[in-house]
Every structure is written in structure tokens, then in C-alpha cells.
Amino acid sequence: MINLEIPKKLKFSSNQAHQVGSQLFRPISRKYDKAEHEYPVELDTMAAMIEGLADSGTQKIGGAAGGREEDSEDDKKHATELLGNSNGGNMSALLNALETSWGDVGLMLSIPYQGLGNAAIAAVATDEQLQRFGKVWAAMAITEPSFGSDSAAVTTTAVLDGDEWVLNGEKIFVTAGDRCTHIVVWASVDKSLGRAAIKSFVVPRDAPGLSVPRLEHKLGIKASDTAVVVLQDCRIPADNILGSPEVNVQKGFAGVMQTFDNTRPLVAGMAVGVGRAALEELRRILEESGIEIDYDTPAYNQHAAAAEFLRLEADWEAAYLLSLRAAWMADNKKPNSTEASMSKAKAGRMGTDVTLKAVELAGAIGYSEHTLLEKWARDSKILDIFEGTQQIQQLIVARRILGKTSAELK
Numbered sequence: 439m440i441n442l443e444i445p446k447k448l449k450f451s452s453n454q455a456h457q458v459g460s461q462l463f464r465p466i467s468r469k470y471d472k473a474e475h476e477y478p479v480e481l482d483t484m485a486a487m488i489e490g491l492a493d494s495g496t497q498k499i500g501g502a503a504g505g506r507e508e509d510s511e512d513d514k515k516h517a518t519e520l521l522g523n524s525n526g527g528n529m530s531a532l533l534n535a536l537e538t539s540w541g542d543v544g545l546m547l548s549i550p551y552q553g554l555g556n557a558a559i560a561a562v563a564t565d566e567q568l569q570r571f572g573k574v575w576a577a578m579a580i581t582e583p584s585f586g587s588d589s590a591a592v593t594t595t596a597v598l599d600g601d602e603w604v605l606n607g608e609k610i611f612v613t614a615g616d617r618c619t620h621i622v623v624w625a626s627v628d629k630s631l632g633r634a635a636i637k638s639f640v641v642p643r644d645a646p647g648l649s650v651p652r653l654e655h656k657l658g659i660k661a662s663d664t665a666v667v668v669l670q671d672c673r674i675p676a677d678n679i680l681g682s683p684e685v686n687v688q689k690g691f692a693g694v695m696q697t698f699d700n701t702r703p704l705v706a707g708m709a710v711g712v713g714r715a716a717l718e719e720l721r722r723i724l725e726e727s728g729i730e731i732d733y734d735t736p737a738y739n740q741h742a743a744a745a746e747f748l749r750l751e752a753d754w755e756a757a758y759l760l761s762l763r764a765a766w767m768a769d770n771k772k773p774n775s776t777e778a779s780m781s782k783a784k785a786g787r788m789g790t791d792v793t794l795k796a797v798e799l800a801g802a803i804g805y806s807e808h809t810l811l812e813k814w815a816r817d818s819k820i821l822d823i824f825e826g827t828q829q830i831q832q833l834i835v836a837r838r839i840l841g842k843t844s845a846e847l848k
Contacts, residue, residue, distance in 0.1 A: 647673060
């Protein structure tokens with residue numbers, strides 16, 4: 439039997455994350471929406487708290503570094519004996535991302551030492567690399583001026599020169615690219631071998647040859663800095679490559695793409711968090727207007743706004759459950775590429791639909807700055823775009839279901 443309740447051992451960190459969203463993020467949400475590119479100094483307190491939690495073994499609040507947190511041997515044995523079930527770093531990361539994004543997704547993406555690059559390191563780093571990069575703030579640099587969703591079109595190069603890699607190229611839309619301490623950069627070690635030669639490299643933010651010429655002005659998540667990163671003869675140690683430096687043409691692009699199996703459910707969790715925030719605020723506004731939402735009466739016998747709310751809530755529930763499944767599969771070492779893309783596609787679409795409809799149903803107050811509804815509508819759009827757009831996710835799911843390769847189904 440499937441148990442959809444949150445495991446007790448994860449409730450503590452999830453509640454902590456909710457308190458962060460409620461007590462720290464919500465009160466300053468509008469402030470940093472208006473002060474784009476200004477560093478949220480309130481997050482410095484979080485940096486110290488997260489480091490303390492990590493040192494004590496407590497699960498992390500932001501959760502982006504999840505995926506390698508291990509249950510104790512007793513926990514694993516007990517779970518296997520009873521249910522054949524494990525809930526570890528991926529599930530913890532998902533729930534924490536959901537709760538902090540409920541507070542403010544832009545601030546969630548700005549939590550020190552919890553960048554999306556941390557999830558990439560957690561997914562594919564060796565034990566030695568985890569020791570070296572365990573306490574860094576890692577951004578993720580994939581997109582380039584010449585491509586967006588086609589990650590295999592990377593033109594940034596990495597050439598081995600003695601005991602160093604030399605990187606050249608330009609990356610755009612790098613979340614936390616200016617504030618981070620390290621950047622996980624995707625680059626090709628041999629363009630003639632195609633996508634199989636694309637590897638990920640951990641580049642220190644202060645590495646010689648790395649520069650940030652500008653920050654982007656954006657529609658939403660304005661509390662988060664989004665940078666252009668230029669690599670010009672940027673040198674890093676040879677052992678800063680994640681995974682094997684050998685190019686396996688048979689394995690192809692699968693190694694580096696494994697990162698997305700961890701990060702896409704996280705982004706889905708962010709959309710679920712923002713969607714829940716909008717639904718809660720919309721319910722409050724509707725009830726104050728005298729519109730009752732009745733779960734015992736068919737939708738067609740209720741006020742049109744109540745019927746629409748029920749539709750949005752059902753859509754939210756589906757996205758939430760898909761996200762839980764993708765994270766659970768990752769924790770239980772089950773291939774989850776299809777489910778990760780399903781959760782990202784569903785949650786991204788749900789987030790934009792729910793937040794925009796909430797603005798519409800709330801009327802003038804929804805469009806104004808009296809509530810955060812209009813901000814959540816702006817913030818949610820990026821969650822349907824980064825880590826693979828809606829269209830790309832649907833394409834990936836179609837390939838998996840139909841058994842087609844990327845060459846066969848474009």
C-alpha cells in the first residue's frame with residue numbers, strides 16, 4: 439500500500455523550512471522584489487544556521503544539496519524490512535524547497551550554500567570531491583547565448599593542459615552566479631565526439647579568467663541574482679571535473695544529464711510551494727467575499743469562483759504527488775528520469791496556471807500590490823522554464839514512453 443503521509447523523520451526539517459518561509463522570507467518578500475540585485479542581508483543569519491545544521495547532521499533547510507544524505511544503517515534496515523522504502527536526501531530537499539518557496543522562491547534561490555550546483559555536485563561527485571566541495575555555494579551554468587533548452591548544444595570548451603583544465607566560453611542566466619563561491623560549468627572536452635563529450639566542472643568564482651560582466655533584469659525572482667558568466671582561458675585543477683574525464687560514446691549524454699534527475703523534482707517542489715501560497719491567499723480572499731468552497735457539493739452547483747478554485751486545487755494536488763514520486767524514486771535508487779520530467783512539466787504548468795488564475799479571481803486586489811499574488815504570478819513563470827522548459831519536458835516524456843531516441847523524436 440502506498441503511504442502518502444510525510445515521514446515523521448522529515449517533518450522536523452520541513453517544519454523548520456516552513457518557519458523560515460513564514461518568519462524570515464514573507465516579511466521581506468516585497469522589499470527585495472523592489473530592490474533587485476540588492477543582496478538580502480537577512481540571509482547571512484541563514485548561512486550560519488545552515489552550516490550549523492550541516493555540521494550537526496541535521497537535514498538542510500534549502501535542500502538543494504540533497505540527494506546524498508544517507509539514512510543510518512538501522513533506518514535503512516528497518517525501512518527495508520517493513521516497506522522496502524527509503525526517504526532520504528532527495529525527499530528532504532523537495533519538502534524543504536517547497537516550504538521555503540512558499541515563503542519566497544527568489545529568496546529560496548538566494549540561500550547561501552544551497553545553489554542548484556550543489557545538487558549537481560551531490561548527484562555525481564566522488565567521495566573525495568564531496569569532501570572538498572561539501573561546504574561551497576555552487577551555481578549552475580548550462581545555458582549559452584546560442585542555445586536554451588538543447589543542453590547538448592554546449593559550445594563552451596574544456597582542454598586539459600598538464601594538471602589543469604582550461605575553459606573558454608560564455609554562460610547566461612546563471613542563478614546566483616555573482617553571489618556564489620563556485621559555479622558548476624558544462625563544457626565539451628572534445629566537440630568532435632558530440633554530446634558524449636560534455637562534462638561538468640566545478641569552477642571557483644574567483645578563478646583566473648572567470649568574470650561576471652552583467653546581471654539580468656527579470657520579470658520575477660528578483661531577489662535572486664541572475665548573471666552572465668564569461669570564461670576566458672579560465673584555469674582550474676584537473677580533479678575539478680565531476681565524474682570521469684573519459685568520453686564514453688556508448689553511454690552518451692546520460693552521465694551529465696543525471697544531474698537533472700535530482701534537480702527537476704526540486705524545481706517542481708518550488709512551483710508546488712508557490713502554487714500553495716497562491717491558493718491559500720485566494721481562498722482567504724474568496725471567503726472574505728462570502729464565497730464558500732464546499733467539498734461535499736458538486737462543483738457545478740457552486741459559485742463559479744469556488745468551482746474554479748476546486749479545479750486549481752486538484753491540479754496542484756496532482757503536481758504535488760508527482761513531485762513526491764520523483765523524489766522517492768531517486769532516494770530508492772530507481773531510475774526516475776521520466777518521473778522527474780513529468781513532475782517538472784506538471785508542476786511548472788500548474789504554477790503559472792494557479793498563480794495567474796488567482797490574480798484573475800481576486801480581481802483588483804489580485805492585480806495590485808496589496809497582496810503578493812501578482813508577485814507570485816511573476817515568480818512562477820521561471821519555474822516553467824529553467825531546468826528544461828515545459829516543451830522539453832514533454833518531449834523527454836514522449837521519448838521515454840514511445841521508446842524513441844532524441845534523433846528519432848525531435
